[in-house]
Amino acid sequence: MNHKEMEKKLRREARALLEQGKVGYIIGFEAGSLKFTTTPLITSDTGDISRLVVNPFIANNLSVYLAGVKGRVGIVVKGCDSRSIVSLLQDNKIAREDIVILGVPCSGLIDLGKVEELVGKERDELDDIARDGDRVVVTDNGNNSEFPIHEVLYDNCLGCEFPTPQEYDILLGEPTLPAGDRYQAVSLMKIKQLKDMPAQQRWEFWRNEFDRCIRCYACRNICPACFCQRCFVEESEPQWLLPVPRWQDNLMFQVIRNIHVAGRCTDCGGCERACPVNIPLRSLTREMYGIIAELFHYKPGMDKDTAPFLAAYEATDTEDFVR
Amino acid sequence: MIPATEKVKINKKDVAKLLGEWSGEFTVLVPSRDEGVVKWARWDGEDASFLDWYRNTIVPPKAIFLPPMEEMFGFQKDKASYRIELPVSSERKQLIFGIRPCDAKALAILDMNFSDAYEDPYYLAKRKRGVLIGLGCANPYDSCFCTSLDSSPNDATNVDVMLTDIGDEFLVEVITNQGRELVAKTSLVQVAAETDEVRAEEAKEAAYGRVARKIDTGSIKEKLLSCFEDKDYWEEVAAKCISCGICTFLCPTCYCFDISDELVKNQGERFRSWDSCAFPLYTKMPMENPRQQKWRRLRQKVCHKYGFYPINFEVIACTGCGRCIRLCPVNWDITQILGNLPTKEQLTPEKC
Amino acid sequence: MPDYEPKFLALCCNWCSYAGADLAGVSRVQMPPGFRVIRVMCSSRVKPEWIIRALMSGLDGVLVLGCHPGDCHYQTGNYYARRRMAITKRFLEYMGVEPQRVQLSWVSASEGQKFAQVITEVTKDIKGIGPNRLFTDESQRNGKETAP
Numbered sequence: 001m002n003h004k005e006m007e008k009k010l011r012r013e014a015r016a017l018l019e020q021g022k023v024g025y026i027i028g029f030e031a032g033s034l035k036f037t038t039t040p041l042i043t044s045d046t047g048d049i050s051r052l053v054v055n056p057f058i059a060n061n062l063s064v065y066l067a068g069v070k071g072r073v074g075i076v077v078k079g080c081d082s083r084s085i086v087s088l089l090q091d092n093k094i095a096r097e098d099i100v101i102l103g104v105p106c107s108g109l110i111d112l113g114k115v116e117e118l119v120g121k122e123r124d125e126l127d128d129i130a131r132d133g134d135r136v137v138v139t140d141n142g143n144n145s146e147f148p149i150h151e152v153l154y155d156n157c158l159g160c161e162f163p164t165p166q167e168y169d170i171l172l173g174e175p176t177l178p179a180g181d182r183y184q185a186v187s188l189m190k191i192k193q194l195k196d197m198p199a200q201q202r203w204e205f206w207r208n209e210f211d212r213c214i215r216c217y218a219c220r221n222i223c224p225a226c227f228c229q230r231c232f233v234e235e236s237e238p239q240w241l242l243p244v245p246r247w248q249d250n251l252m253f254q255v256i257r258n259i260h261v262a263g264r265c266t267d268c269g270g271c272e273r274a275c276p277v278n279i280p281l282r283s284l285t286r287e288m289y290g291i292i293a294e295l296f297h298y299k300p301g302m303d304k305d306t307a308p309f310l311a312a313y314e315a316t317d318t319e320d321f322v323r
Numbered sequence: 324m325i326p327a328t329e330k331v332k333i334n335k336k337d338v339a340k341l342l343g344e345w346s347g348e349f350t351v352l353v354p355s356r357d358e359g360v361v362k363w364a365r366w367d368g369e370d371a372s373f374l375d376w377y378r379n380t381i382v383p384p385k386a387i388f389l390p391p392m393e394e395m396f397g398f399q400k401d402k403a404s405y406r407i408e409l410p411v412s413s414e415r416k417q418l419i420f421g422i423r424p425c426d427a428k429a430l431a432i433l434d435m436n437f438s439d440a441y442e443d444p445y446y447l448a449k450r451k452r453g454v455l456i457g458l459g460c461a462n463p464y465d466s467c468f469c470t471s472l473d474s475s476p477n478d479a480t481n482v483d484v485m486l487t488d489i490g491d492e493f494l495v496e497v498i499t500n501q502g503r504e505l506v507a508k509t510s511l512v513q514v515a516a517e518t519d520e521v522r523a524e525e526a527k528e529a530a531y532g533r534v535a536r537k538i539d540t541g542s543i544k545e546k547l548l549s550c551f552e553d554k555d556y557w558e559e560v561a562a563k564c565i566s567c568g569i570c571t572f573l574c575p576t577c578y579c580f581d582i583s584d585e586l587v588k589n590q591g592e593r594f595r596s597w598d599s600c601a602f603p604l605y606t607k608m609p610m611e612n613p614r615q616q617k618w619r620r621l622r623q624k625v626c627h628k629y630g631f632y633p634i635n636f637e638v639i640a641c642t643g644c645g646r647c648i649r650l651c652p653v654n655w656d657i658t659q660i661l662g663n664l665p666t667k668e669q670l671t672p673e674k675c
Numbered sequence: 676m677p678d679y680e681p682k683f684l685a686l687c688c689n690w691c692s693y694a695g696a697d698l699a700g701v702s703r704v705q706m707p708p709g710f711r712v713i714r715v716m717c718s719s720r721v722k723p724e725w726i727i728r729a730l731m732s733g734l735d736g737v738l739v740l741g742c743h744p745g746d747c748h749y750q751t752g753n754y755y756a757r758r759r760m761a762i763t764k765r766f767l768e769y770m771g772v773e774p775q776r777v778q779l780s781w782v783s784a785s786e787g788q789k790f791a792q793v794i795t796e797v798t799k800d801i802k803g804i805g806p807n808r809l810f811t812d813e814s815q816r817n818g819k820e821t822a823p
Contacts, residue, residue: 040562203809232724242585242594255766256727295761314754
């Protein structure tokens with residue numbers, strides 16, 4: 001997949017959309033102010049279009065910005081993000097005619113955390129990180145190190161079943177084929193390790209992780225599925241959880257949040273990326289995703305005309321667990 | 324402050340022994356790694372290997388003096404009234420080893436806030452029993468910008484002792500009387516030669532030069548005041564912000580907190596915990612919420628630090644630690660905003 | 676482990692399971708006394724926040740009771756409840772909460788015996804896994820009441 005070609009096409013299409021008045025805004029990515037980062041670009045100015053980029057660091061799920069948008073927008077999405085858009089359509093949160101979806105067939109995003117750990121240096125100390133087919137080449141002080149993609153892409157990218165956007169108006173490149181089962185085991189390794197632990201040990205693991213949580217709510221705010229005007233944690237009559245970052249409240253915040261977004265979370269990994277204290281949130285969201293797939297054969301964000309998961313039922317839904 | 328007339332040095336290999344010596348009187352806090360997260364924690368008594376990889380912590384040392392959550396008191400219903408029980412706090416002194424200049428300097432803002440109109444007993448008690456051993460930066464991040472804010476990677480403001488990396492050793496500069504006492508007690512330091520002092524000066528200059536990110540603080544507060552009413556401008560500035568609390572929680576000069584009570588039948592506790600002006604409900608009151616819109620909150624955040632604080636207290640409430648840039652999930656960058664403030668001529672005539 | 680009497684919440688829907696519970700009472704069927712009934716209009720009224728809150732405040736379990744599928748007074752409520760409870764239960768188990776602590780059962784208005792049976796079985800299940808100590812801090816493990 002050629003990023004440069006997709007970038008050229010994106011800029012052409014985005015400029016046309018703005019100039020022809022088909023959209024009022026473009027939401028895409030531009031180069032970030034730090035090395036190997038990108039940042040959302042939300043603009044109505046055709047002069048800004050040349051700043052749009054497509055590269056292995058376009059991590060954010062931009063559909064989070066759709067909930068508050070006025071008028072028509074053009075939005076750049078990868079496979080997982082386009083499913084978030086479908087999910088929002090299912091929730092009647094946005095109207096299909098209000099968005100022009102510019103789809104990026106994605107071949108995976110590079111996890112800077114994994115790169116830093118493999119190379120033993122931090123992001124700002126490296127010269128270059130580039131994707132080359134099945135490998136990622138990291139240049140540090142003139143020296144190149146190569147890593148196979150399954151060591152440096154995000155876990156959720158490795159397990160991605162739908163890298164090409166399902167719902168789009170303009171596809172910016174040739175569709176990407178999913179990697180199939182090739183990297184599923186790696187992608188789910190953390191979750192498997194947890195499931196292999198006895199229940200008590202698992203609880204202690206999560207209790208330990210959530211001791212670090214500072215309740216910044218970045219996980220919630222970056223999530224497109226979390227669009228409640230008033231989140232349940234902000235209720236005080238009754239008060240479900242203390243606003244104080246005790247591990248008990250932190251842990252249960254995440255449990256309830258996951259149940260609330262169940263069937264709408266598309267495993268984009270945004271929550272885990274946003275967390276400043278490295279809590280492995282994807283090990284929670286992906287497990288919920290897996291539970292729903294296993295019990296109900298439902299994959300979020302595939303069909304905009306289906307009712308949302310928790311607002312629907314089948315007469316044949318599982319009864320195994322009922323007393 | 325006493326003039327730093329005595330210069331001594333310590334071999335890096337002896338730092339662990341020094342921490343061991345100090346552990347007799349102090350609880351020693353050092354940078355440590357937990358699941359890849361660099362934070363302040365009790366020294367494990369083993370070694371000083373953190374010196375190999377330490378640049379700066381994710382959560383700033385303000386968390387030691389103003390913790391993310393703190394019990395203010397417990398209360399017990401006692402017939403018609405309540406009996407208050409103050410938490411048992413440690414009297415043991417704390418030694419924070421390796422605090423960076425930006426974080427130490429930032430404590431001045433917190434000190435001002437917690438001792439000005441009202442003396443906050445919780446914060447001040449901890450501050451009083453804290454000793455700060457500063458460690459000058461040799462390897463600043465690309466997000467650091469302390470040099471633009473009247474500071475440097477080796478600024479010794481608010482520390483008791485300042486260490487500068489000169490290769491195999493640290494140059495040790497005594498800054499306060501307390502620092503002098505600490506250094507006087509140990510036999511692990513040697514007198515620094517002039518060549519050591521020269522090396523230290525060179526190291527400081529080199530580190531200063533390595534801070535690539537800069538802002539021009541010249542006319543920021545004037546520009547902020549003049550564009551204050553420009554709603555379009557601030558909406559554009561705020562567009563990609565997601566209103567989480569990362570920048571404010573991880574900022575060493577931010578001090579806002581919330582108070583909540585936890586009641587179980589007839590007893591409970593009152594907690595203080597971090598709060599953020601970026602949260603939508605921060606200014607919610609029964610009748611209205613003056614900062615319901617995101618652009619108003621962003622405007623307030625920027626103006627508080629770079630406008631109102633300079634106007635009211637003649638100091639910018641920022642020391643350029645760069646955490647807000649480094650850890651923002653959408654890479655919102657304050658230095659870009661400050662570097663692109665509109666001049667009067669560029670403002671739109673619309674008022675908000 | 677010393678004997679303890681499990682204390683759990685029984686969330687009963689107004690039309691079927693609450694009536695069933697009532698019938699069990701009127702029929703003088705013996706049941707262990709550790710359950711506390713809260714009546715809701717429909718089992719689909721039950722939110723995950725309630726279940727979490729119950730566990731956090733120290734209750735040993737939560738039992739949700741509703742009408743049999745197809746018999747919901749509001750036609751479809753219990754179907755939604757079934758989905759919601761399925762994922763809530765599975766997810767909590769993944770976190771490390773014992774599966775016996777959160778359960779769902781269908782009890783109709785005429786099933787007084789079944790109500791008593793379910794209560795007895797759930798009590799036995801929860802008794803077997805011990806009191807809920809999930810949310811206690813180290814400092815509180817010596818018996819001080821857990822703050823919610």
